[in-house]
Amino acid sequence: MTDRDKQKLKNQVAIIGAWIVAGLFFFPIFWLFLTSFKTELQAISDPPKLFFVPTLENYALIEERTDYFRFAWSSIVTSFGGTALAMFIAIPAAYAMAFNPTRWTKDILLWMLSTKMLPAVGVLMPIYLICQKFGLLDTKLALVIIFALINLPIIIIILFNYFREIPVEILEASRMDGASTFNEITQVVLPLAWGGIASTALLSIVLLWNEAFWSINLTSSDAGTLVSLVASFSSPEGLFWAKLSAVSTLACAPIMVFGWLTQKQLVRGLTFGAVK
Amino acid sequence: MAGVTITNVSKSYGDIQVMYDINLEISDGEFVVFVGPSGCGKSTLLRMIAGLEEITSGDISIGDRVVNEVAPSKRGVAMVFQTYALYPHMSVFNNMAFGLKQAKTPKQEIDKRVRAAAEVLHISEYLDRTPRALSGGQRQRVAIGRAIVREPDVFLFDEPLSNLDAALRVQTRLEIARLHNRLGSTMIYVTHDQVEAMTLADKIVVLRDGRIEQVGTPIELYENPANTFVAQFIGSPKMNFFGSDDLTDTSQESFKNIDGEKIIGIRPEHLQACEDDKSMIKGKLELIEQLGEYALVHLIAESGNEFIVKMPQPPKAAKGETLNFSTQDNLVHYFDHGSGARSV
Ligand SMILES: Nc1ncnc2c1ncn2[C@@H]1O[C@H](COP(=O)(O)OP(=O)(O)O)[C@@H](O)[C@H]1O
Ligand SMILES: [Mg+2]
Numbered sequence: 001m002t003d004r005d006k007q008k009l010k011n012q013v014a015i016i017g018a019w020i021v022a023g024l025f026f027f028p029i030f031w032l033f034l035t036s037f038k039t040e041l042q043a044i045s046d047p048p049k050l051f052f053v054p055t056l057e058n059y060a061l062i063e064e065r066t067d068y069f070r071f072a073w074s075s076i077v078t079s080f081g082g083t084a085l086a087m088f089i090a091i092p093a094a095y096a097m098a099f100n101p102t103r104w105t106k107d108i109l110l111w112m113l114s115t116k117m118l119p120a121v122g123v124l125m126p127i128y129l130i131c132q133k134f135g136l137l138d139t140k141l142a143l144v145i146i147f148a149l150i151n152l153p154i155i156i157i158i159l160f161n162y163f164r165e166i167p168v169e170i171l172e173a174s175r176m177d178g179a180s181t182f183n184e185i186t187q188v189v190l191p192l193a194w195g196g197i198a199s200t201a202l203l204s205i206v207l208l209w210n211e212a213f214w215s216i217n218l219t220s221s222d223a224g225t226l227v228s229l230v231a232s233f234s235s236p237e238g239l240f241w242a243k244l245s246a247v248s249t250l251a252c253a254p255i256m257v258f259g260w261l262t263q264k265q266l267v268r269g270l271t272f273g274a275v276k
Numbered sequence: 277m278a279g280v281t282i283t284n285v286s287k288s289y290g291d292i293q294v295m296y297d298i299n300l301e302i303s304d305g306e307f308v309v310f311v312g313p314s315g316c317g318k319s320t321l322l323r324m325i326a327g328l329e330e331i332t333s334g335d336i337s338i339g340d341r342v343v344n345e346v347a348p349s350k351r352g353v354a355m356v357f358q359t360y361a362l363y364p365h366m367s368v369f370n371n372m373a374f375g376l377k378q379a380k381t382p383k384q385e386i387d388k389r390v391r392a393a394a395e396v397l398h399i400s401e402y403l404d405r406t407p408r409a410l411s412g413g414q415r416q417r418v419a420i421g422r423a424i425v426r427e428p429d430v431f432l433f434d435e436p437l438s439n440l441d442a443a444l445r446v447q448t449r450l451e452i453a454r455l456h457n458r459l460g461s462t463m464i465y466v467t468h469d470q471v472e473a474m475t476l477a478d479k480i481v482v483l484r485d486g487r488i489e490q491v492g493t494p495i496e497l498y499e500n501p502a503n504t505f506v507a508q509f510i511g512s513p514k515m516n517f518f519g520s521d522d523l524t525d526t527s528q529e530s531f532k533n534i535d536g537e538k539i540i541g542i543r544p545e546h547l548q549a550c551e552d553d554k555s556m557i558k559g560k561l562e563l564i565e566q567l568g569e570y571a572l573v574h575l576i577a578e579s580g581n582e583f584i585v586k587m588p589q590p591p592k593a594a595k596g597e598t599l600n601f602s603t604q605d606n607l608v609h610y611f612d613h614g615s616g617a618r619s620v
Pocket of ligand 1: 289292294312313314315316317318319320321
């Protein structure tokens with residue numbers, strides 16, 4: 001076997017390996033999708049059924065029992081709104097830290113990240129009470145604010161890394177040209193970091209769409225998101241796997257389509273600006 | 277139009293001091309070059325004039341206004357960066373127009389000035405391109421154009437040629453000199469290259485470790501270097517230094533001042549081959565660099581000291597052979613052995 005053949009073989013093995021791993025990751029989603037077309041009895045049959053006569057009765061039931069579009073609208077408003085609010089705060093913050101660093105900048109970033117390490121349930125009580133006092137329980141506004149806050153650290157850190165790739169001389173040149181800080185950000189920094197900002201925003205939207213803890217705990221009927229809708233379908237008794245699968249499929253579908261359409265940008269965001 | 281006055285300026289980054297008590301007078305319309313080895317503080321000084329770096333203590337005035345607290349764009353200065361620092365997402369036109377737009381200059385005026393500058397710099401046909409689609413030399417012109425359109429009193433250049441290849445460097449150097457003649461503005465130019473300094477400057481400021489070593493016209497620095505550092509930095513190849521033990525005959529008129537406390541400097545172009553009886557310095561031939569127009573002859577003196585002689589013709593001698601050299605009295609420089617300062 002020549003070296004080139006060996007290399008080819010290695011590549012093929014690697015490709016097959018990658019497909020297997022991808023398959024393993026994808027399988028639960030596939031099974032979820034499949035189960036959503038089964039009857040409740042088929043869903044728990046042992047051995048599991050791969051072939052069956054599909055039924056739409058689960059979807060029909062969901063349509064009957066709930067208002068899917070209201071939940072979907074709530075998910076859209078809170079994930080996009082939370083991201084927009086977070087961006088509004090994160091862009092100036094990341095700008096300040098990237099271009100006017102002090103010797104505490106690194107520590108501040110680390111401290112911000114460390115807030116993500118605390119279990120959210122630790123602050124459930126105070127936040128619940130604050131929302132209650134301000135009449136924000138079960139409102140989209142409360143979720144938008146909390147979503148913005150929980151994603152803020154990670155967004156600032158990603159933007160910080162993107163901004164640091166901009167040569168500081170370019171900003172100095174704009175300062176010599178008389179650009180105000182606002183113009184410097186809007187006319188120089190944002191256009192140059194546009195790809196990074198877009199992918200960071202996409203990532204944030206996906207994360208917020210799937211956020212469960214706060215949306216389940218702070219909302220009920222009015223501002224409930226798709227995730228909380230899913231949760232409401234798991235009941236302590238009776239058979240619910242097929243219905244749960246159907247509602248989960250409905251909850252995942254929009255964001256999966258969204259992710260698929262924007263995958264190029266998303267991958268860039270996830271590699272933290274390693275790709276210029 | 278304005279000169280620049282720097283009075284008792286020091287600069288520290290935290291506890292680390294990088295500039296010490298700089299005093300300098302730059303007249304209106306003068307072309308001043310800051311030169312010195314890497315890390316000596318040239319850029320820091322320039323950036324303090326630009327307003328990009330805070331002044332730790334002392335004052336900088338442009339015209340008759342102290343500008344310590346004035347924003348960069350309000351100082352009447354424009355800067356050309358080593359990395360060009362063009363706005364990558366804007367067309368060449370918009371790169372040049374950016375500053376004027378910030379100043380809310382009328383559109384027609386912007387258009388007129390940008391086109392005029394582009395004409396001068398031969399970049400008119402690239403106005404719609406982005407910097408990405410330009411060569412290094414063209415980008416440099418755009419960077420210069422961006423400075424010109426703002427019609428500053430003082431131009432600041434930070435090693436503007438160091439990213440260009442050798443041929444383009446010579447050409448652009450000439451164009452900067454022409455630009456200075458035409459505009460008559462004050463220009464401050466930073467470089468580590470003494471050839472650029474010698475060819476461009478009305479006045480050279482030699483810096484070392486955050487201090488000014490000497491200020492003078494190119495010819496003053498060449499003929500009367502204040503110390504061994506300046507002597508070695510200005511001129512190529514570097515000035516040769518000799519101790520008294522290198523000299524064949526210290527009784528000669530040229531060397532009447534020499535003693536153990538002094539070192540002697542003689543430029544490579546000021547040594548001539550001569551007969552044995554007139555010899556001032558002997559050296560063993562080590563290597564000849566033939567450059568066509570002249571030859572650089574590398575020799576080793578008896579003490580082991582290496583020196584170079586620039587000769588119109590390479591000597592017809594074999595490696596290891598001893599050659600004799602002499603010079604004229606007025607071309608010999610004396611320096612204090614300890615401090616390196618010029619003596620006599
Ligand atoms: N932001 C900074 N923080 C600390 N030291 C700096 C900073 N910028 C420059 N220096 C130091 O100041 C000195 C002068 O730097 P610089 O002006 O860039 O030198 P040059 O342009 O002559 O090569 C160097 O020793 C450099 O390490
Ligand atoms: Mg420098």
